[in-house]
Amino acid sequence: xxxxxxxxxxxxxxxxxxxxxxxxxxxxxxxxxxxxxxxxxxxxxxxxxxxxxxxxxxxxxxxxxxxxxxxxxxxxxxxxxxxxxxxxxxxxxxxxxxxxxxxxxxxxxxxxxxxxxxxxxxxxxxxxxxxxxxxxxxxxxxxxxxxxxxxxxxxxxxxxxxxxxxxxxxxxxxxxxxxxxxxxxxxxxxxxxxxxxxxxxxxxxxxxxxxxxxxx
Amino acid sequence: xxxxxxxxxxxxxxxxxxxxxxxxxxxxxxxxxxxxxxxxxxxxxxxxxxxxxxxxxxxxxxxxxxxxxxxxxxxxxxxxxxx
Numbered sequence: 001x002x003x004x005x006x007x008x009x010x011x012x013x014x015x016x017x018x019x020x021x022x023x024x025x026x027x028x029x030x031x032x033x034x035x036x037x038x039x040x041x042x043x044x045x046x047x048x049x050x051x052x053x054x055x056x057x058x059x060x061x062x063x064x065x066x067x068x069x070x071x072x073x074x075x076x077x078x079x080x081x082x083x084x085x086x087x088x089x090x091x092x093x094x095x096x097x098x099x100x101x102x103x104x105x106x107x108x109x110x111x112x113x114x115x116x117x118x119x120x121x122x123x124x125x126x127x128x129x130x131x132x133x134x135x136x137x138x139x140x141x142x143x144x145x146x147x148x149x150x151x152x153x154x155x156x157x158x159x160x161x162x163x164x165x166x167x168x169x170x171x172x173x174x175x176x177x178x179x180x181x182x183x184x185x186x187x188x189x190x191x192x193x194x195x196x197x198x199x200x201x202x203x204x205x206x207x208x209x210x211x212x213x214x215x216x
Numbered sequence: 217x218x219x220x221x222x223x224x225x226x227x228x229x230x231x232x233x234x235x236x237x238x239x240x241x242x243x244x245x246x247x248x249x250x251x252x253x254x255x256x257x258x259x260x261x262x263x264x265x266x267x268x269x270x271x272x273x274x275x276x277x278x279x280x281x282x283x284x285x286x287x288x289x290x291x292x293x294x295x296x297x298x299x
Contacts, residue, residue: 125259150235160252160299161237162222162273169224169231181234 001096005089006082011035011075017058018069026083027059028052033079034141036156037114038072047121047158048133050113051076053140055207055216060110062086063093063103076152077141105210113203124199126159127167131192132200133157134177134184139204139216144186171195220245220283222252223274236278245284249273251299253291258299267292 009026011017011033018024020040028035030053037050037058049071052058058073067086084092093100120129133156138144150168154161168179176192178185186192193200207216219236239245253273260268269289277283 125263126256150233151237160248160255161235162224162233162248162252163255165222165231165233166224166252166256166271169226169229172231173229 005084009083013078015075018073024059024069024086027089028081028083029057030081034077036074036076048156049117060107062089109207112206116202120199127170128196130167132196135200146184149182219278221276225272249286250296253288255299
């Protein structure tokens, strides 16, 4: 029912799709790009609180009714997405209870992701948070090699940039990843999962329970 | 602003910082190294590990001149801005 209203769009790295406290213009459904949800303090300090790939959508505030973004949504890996204008989505919701319910289930996953992120930010080391982040990224884009700058990773993890070099070096020392010039590859996914242990997987599990047919 | 590269040394192992970071000068380099090392040491301690004092940042400028060696032990012993 939503299909005919979706239009293709190409997203570039660093495009801002939503700004905190501003009305959302479009809801995006990534196909092969990755979007970061970033919470920010008034002085500009930021940390990532969620990520959205082919399993999800942006624009959840539209689904919740108010339509004003709580956080910033920024493109991390460029690629394509389908999108629908906020007004179009708002019109569809009351016409299909099942569509609305499906979006609300996804909002629940977003909440689980944000709360888990808060938990790991206070309980896991930078090295483990980085490992978790790489696993989550692989889940959402399906690739195992990414072009990522340390500057960007530092902002996502909420640490000083040189610390990212150190954390990557440690994960490399455990033979879990390969890291070269702005390029990070996953070498041993099972090893990464074992290393992060209980810090990874709860939002993904919840997603699979709520969307059993999605192939996630 | 010039770009500085924070290479990381851990005993015999060395990790090159390919990317670097734009900073206003040596004072900012030292402040960044101090804050980052404090962050890493604090995390290590909270994780039950001893202070990683054998580690250091070897910071080079764009011309590959060594501008500062910053042993993590300095971050354990000296005050600095909050990371």
